[in-house]
Amino acid sequence: SQTIHQWPATLVQPVGSPLSLECTVEGTSNPNLYWYRQAAGRGLQLLFYSVGIGQISSEVPQNLSASRPQDRQFILSSKKLLLSDSGFYLCAWSPGTGESEAFFGQGTRLTVV
Amino acid sequence: AQTVTQSQPEMSVQEAETVTLSCTYDTSESDYYLFWYKQPPSRQMILVIRQEAYKQQNATENRFSVNFQKAAKSFSLKISDSQLGDAAMYFCAYTINNDMRFGAGTRLTVKP
Numbered sequence: 473s474q475t476i477h478q479w480p481a482t483l484v485q486p487v488g489s490p491l492s493l494e495c496t497v498e499g500t501s502n503p504n505l506y507w508y509r510q511a512a513g514r515g516l517q518l519l520f521y522s523v524g525i526g527q528i529s530s531e532v533p534q535n536l537s538a539s540r541p542q543d544r545q546f547i548l549s550s551k552k553l554l555l556s557d558s559g560f561y562l563c564a565w566s567p568g569t570g571e572s573e574a575f576f577g578q579g580t581r582l583t584v585v
Numbered sequence: 586a587q588t589v590t591q592s593q594p595e596m597s598v599q600e601a602e603t604v605t606l607s608c609t610y611d612t613s614e615s616d617y618y619l620f621w622y623k624q625p626p627s628r629q630m631i632l633v634i635r636q637e638a639y640k641q642q643n644a645t646e647n648r649f650s651v652n653f654q655k656a657a658k659s660f661s662l663k664i665s666d667s668q669l670g671d672a673a674m675y676f677c678a679y680t681i682n683n684d685m686r687f688g689a690g691t692r693l694t695v696k697p
Binding site: 504506508514515516518521523529560562564566568572573574576578579 | 591618620628629630632635676678680683684685686687688689690
């Protein structure tokens with residue numbers, strides 16, 4: 473069966489520090505991968521999605537970036553965090569057919585102080 | 586830009602009653618998929634129900650059903666016989682060509 477791992481679960485980082493959140497999927501190949509951010513009490517904002525290695529679509533211009541170095545690995549990064557980067561980050565995957573629902577990781581609660 | 590709109594930030598229902606959550610979307614595509622997700626306090630995203638746009642028949646999953654109106658671009662969720670465990674944030678979403686978008690969510694409270 474397929475599983476998705478996202479870590480860390482909780483992170484407190486100072487303003488200006490770098491960020492690296494990692495997400496891996498097991499039990500499938502060539503998945504679509506997504507990063508979403510959820511501000512407190514708000515909806516899910518699509519940040520990045522990827523349909524293959526090295527293929528990243530960015531939805532929101534900001535100081536975040538994403539990379540997909542391996543087929544089932546998706547990394548969210550920042551060189552310098554801002555206070556506004558605080559939120560709940562969710563990684564998700566879906567089969568590459570584009571017709572299935574997404575399966576989500578447990579999420580990372582990021583607090584920038 | 587393609588969007589998903591949930592016009593009800595909060596809804597409340599009495600236990601055992603029925604509640605309907607609204608969702609509208611905007612797309613020029615004709616082939617897509619629609620979903621309702623539930624997010625309990627644990628924040629784990631759970632799929633409630635899915636609907637293929639090419640199917641006219643409304644999807645049903647036990648106490649959950651949808652009213653899909655393709656021409657009106659409307660996709661509402663009906664929860665029958667509401668239970669305390671149904672209390673959560675509910676998100677409407679669609680996927681078009683691998684791009685999955687979500688609405689702002691509706692917080693559902695179930696009163697005993």
